[in-house]
């Protein structure tokens with residue numbers, strides 16, 4: 001396990017698998033109080049961390065298990081979560097119904113997060129909101145509501161150092177992810193703009209790590225992925241892929257369904273359906289009486 005310096009008293013803990021899903025990068029503030037930010041770097045890495053450091057509290061960005069799978073190892077200290085996560089945080093049965101659908105898919109989801117991430121039920125102790133300030137020694141992180149990915153997703157900004165922890169506004173080439181019923185493309189666009197307007201000097205992304213160069217350009221490219229996906233869906237409808245199932249089968253967002261195909265098909269279906277909904281609202285695509293989509 002390595003600790004990569006970001007600014008004085010703040011370190012990146014690189015996640016397993018280079019922080020790619022189903023893991024994510026965590027951060028450690030070696031300040032007062034010593035604080036772990038997110039806990040999805042992998043239970044093995046977290047065990048190594050606990051040998052050399054003693055986090056006095058944990059701040060979690062949102063309910064996704066790839067950000068909090070390690071919380072069950074840390075329940076003897078305060079775990080602080082977004083207020084909007086409180087209704088289901090750390091409870092596998094409730095999260096399964098929130099992140100997929102009740103029924104067989106929920107069972108598949110539970111065995112996936114248990115097997116791939118070591119996620120177990122866990123509790124929390126405190127809640128935070130948009131505008132909450134975390135005073136970690138000299139670092140003062142302000143929490144910023146950053147919905148779209150999930151309803152409870154937050155970001156943290158430290159204005160003196162210009163460090164933005166953007167979590168799953170992750171600036172990956174894949175682009176934004178909004179595969180739940182509660183996710184929203186419109187909210188995601190607004191969140192990206194809010195974070196750009198902060199003009200951060202350093203961004204720490206949960207799946208890309210530390211980013212110091214071309215930050216505004218990277219945000220613009222990330223935003224553009226949404227337009228590119230929309231354009232691809234319009235073209236697929238024009239080419240005759242006129243039902244949601246046919247579009248999911250073509251997989252314009254994931255580029256195919258291999259690992260955990262039942263889950264990725266469901267999530268891609270949610271994402272495409274959101275694009276179709278806004279395309280219909282804009283009048284760029286119409287839905288025929290037989291439920292097939294066509295171009296206007």
Ligand SMILES: [Zn+2]
Nearest residue numbers: 062064149168
């Ligand atoms: Zn997430």
